[in-house]
Amino acid sequence: MLVNIWMRGGLYILLAIPVLIGVGLYWKAAPLLQHQSLISLLFSSKWFPMKGEFGFLPFIFSSVYVTILAFILSAPLCLFAAIYLTQFGKQRLLNFMLPVIDILAGIPSVVYGVWGVLVIVPLVADKVAPLFGTTSSGYSLLAGGIVLAVMCIPYMLNMLIEVFHTIPVGMKEASLSLGATHWEMVKHVIIRKGFPGIISAFGLGIAKAFGETIAVLMVVGNTMNITLSPLKSGYPLPALIANNYGEMMSIPDYDSALMFAALLLFVVILIINLFFRYFIHKTEKI
Amino acid sequence: MKQMAFTYQPNLLSESVTMENQTEVAEMKKDSPIIEIKNLNVKTSEGKILKDINLKIPKNKIVVLLGPSGCGKTTLLKSLNRLTDLYKELKVSGQIIIDGQDIMKAGQNLAVMRQKMGLLSQRPFPLPASIYKNVAYGLKLKGIRSKKLISHSVETNLKRVGLWNEVKDRLKSPVTSLSIGQQQRLCLARGLAVKPAIILADEPTSALDPISTKIIENLFKELKQHYTIILVTHVLRQALRLADHVVFMYYGEIIEQGHPDEILKNPKTAILKKYLVDGN
Ligand SMILES: Nc1ncnc2c1ncn2[C@@H]1O[C@H](COP(=O)(O)OP(=O)(O)O)[C@@H](O)[C@H]1O
Ligand SMILES: [Mg+2]
Numbered sequence: 001m002l003v004n005i006w007m008r009g010g011l012y013i014l015l016a017i018p019v020l021i022g023v024g025l026y027w028k029a030a031p032l033l034q035h036q037s038l039i040s041l042l043f044s045s046k047w048f049p050m051k052g053e054f055g056f057l058p059f060i061f062s063s064v065y066v067t068i069l070a071f072i073l074s075a076p077l078c079l080f081a082a083i084y085l086t087q088f089g090k091q092r093l094l095n096f097m098l099p100v101i102d103i104l105a106g107i108p109s110v111v112y113g114v115w116g117v118l119v120i121v122p123l124v125a126d127k128v129a130p131l132f133g134t135t136s137s138g139y140s141l142l143a144g145g146i147v148l149a150v151m152c153i154p155y156m157l158n159m160l161i162e163v164f165h166t167i168p169v170g171m172k173e174a175s176l177s178l179g180a181t182h183w184e185m186v187k188h189v190i191i192r193k194g195f196p197g198i199i200s201a202f203g204l205g206i207a208k209a210f211g212e213t214i215a216v217l218m219v220v221g222n223t224m225n226i227t228l229s230p231l232k233s234g235y236p237l238p239a240l241i242a243n244n245y246g247e248m249m250s251i252p253d254y255d256s257a258l259m260f261a262a263l264l265l266f267v268v269i270l271i272i273n274l275f276f277r278y279f280i281h282k283t284e285k286i
Numbered sequence: 287m288k289q290m291a292f293t294y295q296p297n298l299l300s301e302s303v304t305m306e307n308q309t310e311v312a313e314m315k316k317d318s319p320i321i322e323i324k325n326l327n328v329k330t331s332e333g334k335i336l337k338d339i340n341l342k343i344p345k346n347k348i349v350v351l352l353g354p355s356g357c358g359k360t361t362l363l364k365s366l367n368r369l370t371d372l373y374k375e376l377k378v379s380g381q382i383i384i385d386g387q388d389i390m391k392a393g394q395n396l397a398v399m400r401q402k403m404g405l406l407s408q409r410p411f412p413l414p415a416s417i418y419k420n421v422a423y424g425l426k427l428k429g430i431r432s433k434k435l436i437s438h439s440v441e442t443n444l445k446r447v448g449l450w451n452e453v454k455d456r457l458k459s460p461v462t463s464l465s466i467g468q469q470q471r472l473c474l475a476r477g478l479a480v481k482p483a484i485i486l487a488d489e490p491t492s493a494l495d496p497i498s499t500k501i502i503e504n505l506f507k508e509l510k511q512h513y514t515i516i517l518v519t520h521v522l523r524q525a526l527r528l529a530d531h532v533v534f535m536y537y538g539e540i541i542e543q544g545h546p547d548e549i550l551k552n553p554k555t556a557i558l559k560k561y562l563v564d565g566n
Contacts, residue, residue: 091374170411173369174473177405178424178480179397188423193414 018270025263032256041260045226054257056264058224062141062234063210066220069145069230070209074152075202082160087186098161104154113218116147121219129231139221142230147219148209156205163197164190196280203276207269213238237261320345320484320514321366326380328361328370328538335361337538339380348506348515350525350546353535354561359518360408362535363486366516367403368396384484401428404477404513406487410469412461417453420461420472424480443475448501467498474505485515491524503528522562526550534558 032041036054044055085094124146125138167190175185191198221233222243241261247254319342326339336358343349351359361370368389370376382389389399401424413420421440430436440457444450449471453464461469470490477485487506491499506515506528519525525532526546533543534557542549542558553559 168411169372170407170409171413172372173364173405173407174411174413174476175423176369176372176396177367177400177403177486178476179401179427181397184427188415189413 022263022266022270025259025266028259029256029263032253032260035253045224047224049251049254049257052253054253054260056237056261058226059235059237059240059261060264061226062144062220063236063238065141065230065234066144066148066216066236067206067209069141070148070152071202071206073145073149074156075205078153078156078160078201078205079198082157082164083186083190086161086164087182087190094161101154101158101161105158109151109212109215110218112147112151113215116143116215116219120146124231132231134229134231136231137221137233139219139233140231141220141227141234144216144220144234144236145230147215148212151212151215152205152209155208156201159201159204160194160198163194163201166197167193196283199283200276200280203272203279207272210272211238211265211269213242217242237265241265319343320384321516322381322383323366324381324383326362326365326382327378328358328365329377329379330375335376335538336365339540341533341540341543343514343516344531345514346510346512347530348510348517348528349531349533350529351516351518351533351535352522352525353520355520357535358538359520359535360488363488363516363518366484366486367400367405368394369405371396397427401480402482403484403486404474404480404482406470406474406477406485406490408489409493410466410473412464412469412472415461416458417461417464417472418457421476421479423476428480439479443479444472446478447471447475447505449475465498467494467501470494470498470502471505474502478509483514485509485513487515488518489520490517491519492521522550534561536561 032054035052041054041056042060043057044053045057046053046055047058085097120143121138121140123138124140124143125136128142129136129138171189171193172185175189176182180188216236217239220236220239222235222239223233224235225232227234241258244254244258321341321343323339323341323343326336327334328336339362351362353359361376364370365378366382366384366389368378370378378390380390384399384402387399413423415423418440421443422436425436425439441450441454444453449468452468453472456463461472464472470493474485474490485506491502494502503524506517509515510530517524517528529546531543532546532549534541534549536557542553542555549558550562553562
């Protein structure tokens with residue numbers, strides 16, 4: 001009985017945490033919302049904290065940009081790698097790869113950041129930019145996207161391998177026995193049956209990429225830009241918060257603005273998660 | 287049979303094969319074993335799962351593979367349509383001749399070979415698609431595009447397994463809405479739709495309720511007029527009810543085989559005697 005109460009209490013606290021965070025952030029961001037409309041906060045690119053003007057568009061743009069870039073670079077790779085490892089490769093290869101993937105997933109993000117500064121940034125500056133006939137410091141959206149992609153790969157790969165492992169062998173055998181080739185079986189059974197799992201792995205990968213802070217902050221340049229060129233630098237939301245946290249008190253409303261950025265991150269990641277969970281729920285019934 | 291083989295001499299001088307000859311050939315094919323397994327061995331790094339299996343499977347009969355669990359019945363069944371390929375840890379050697387073709391040889395068209403055999407496993411594994419699409423699946427793989435042909439086949443085969451009336455109003459729904467017994471019958475219909483000659487059934491009723499079991503058993507009795515059925519079971523009574531020929535296996539070997547009345551009522555070996563007493 002007493003245990004029961006404790007367990008329920010624990011559960012409620014667990015459920016209350018995100019709500020409390022959301023409410024707390026909103027409460028702190030509220031003063032800003034009184035001075036400036038939500039539309040102009042989200043879609044203006046005028047960022048003059050001294051004048052009390054806060055347009056978040058450049059930050060939102062950079063965040064979305066590096067996330068999409070990271071997703072494009074990592075998702076297909078992860079999907080094919082996971083299919084190859086679980087459906088075509090030797091058991092020994094998978095046995096070798098699993099701990100490697102775990103180790104890669106466990107490396108702290110600051111280490112990926114350092115690697116990005118030492119390897120990716122010079123690569124972008126010295127090799128990629130000349131390829132397109134321009135110059136770049138290397139600290140760029142592209143560098144951010146690549147580092148993020150590399151960070152997401154072990155994370156998504158792990159989930160995808162898990163997804164493909166849960167598909168019963170009997171279903172594969174059924175497809176093959178009805179005359180499917182190995183590839184057709186992969187298409188009709190592995191990808192079809194694994195579809196909700198694939199989408200959820202992708203979704204969680206996107207959420208992770210969107211919120212990742214340190215590694216991106218180290219390579220992305222941290223200057224406000226709205227540009228489609230991946231060789232220019234950018235300034236994603238998490239980096240904005242992390243970089244300016246110390247200055248908070250000196251400028252009026254700056255405090256609120258950073259809290260608003262945090263709230264934005266929080267809401268977006270919440271929406272991404274809810275969306276993908278709803279999607280999984282919808283498709284799982286097939 | 288022997289006589290026939292004697293009288294049939296391919297005459298190199300004759301211009302064309304006479305009508306008579308053709309029927310003789312067909313007659314011979316009908317009586318010769320549809321599957322012949324020669325020196326089949328299946329190994330893992332741990333040891334042998336199947337040891338020197340030699341077995342002839344006659345056409346249009348129900349052959350029951352009987353034996354305690356773990357003796358290699360499933361592995362033998364999966365070797366017949368090379369589903370053993372899926373398990374990289376298994377090393378398979380020997381010959382399996384189906385319709386005069388050794389399916390173990392390299393360069394086989396596995397998809398075409400496998401369509402000669404319908405598989406029914408221990409529990410139903412519907413594909414992640416609708417009832418209709420499950421039955422149509424094999425036909426689509428065969429390259430059949432005609433909607434009319436496919437719908438017709440879906441209906442015929444669902445009727446054959448006695449499922450049509452139960453599902454005709456919800457062909458588009460997922461298979462998961464069916465009971466396990468219905469799902470198993472659907473899997474049978476799906477296998478029959480590709481027009482196999484052989485049915486491989488691995489304890490197909492072990493997960494089913496008595497009524498579904500009865501339906502499947504009766505279906506098998508009907509189907510054997512047109513199909514060769516290889517049925518794995520560890521239920522003695524089922525073997526007695528259905529088998530034309532019983533193969534008793536123990537630890538990867540064939541110990542004894544023959545007509546069910548002979549070998550189940552008068553077992554020769556001590557192992558089978560003991561198995562019949564201790565039961566499943
Ligand atoms: N893929 C495999 N890898 C290793 N051992 C296997 C594999 N498949 C089957 N075995 C072993 O082979 C033996 C026979 O298995 P199985 O053919 O499933 O027996 P049955 O169907 O008669 O119960 C068992 O001891 C089982 O553990
Ligand atoms: Mg078995």
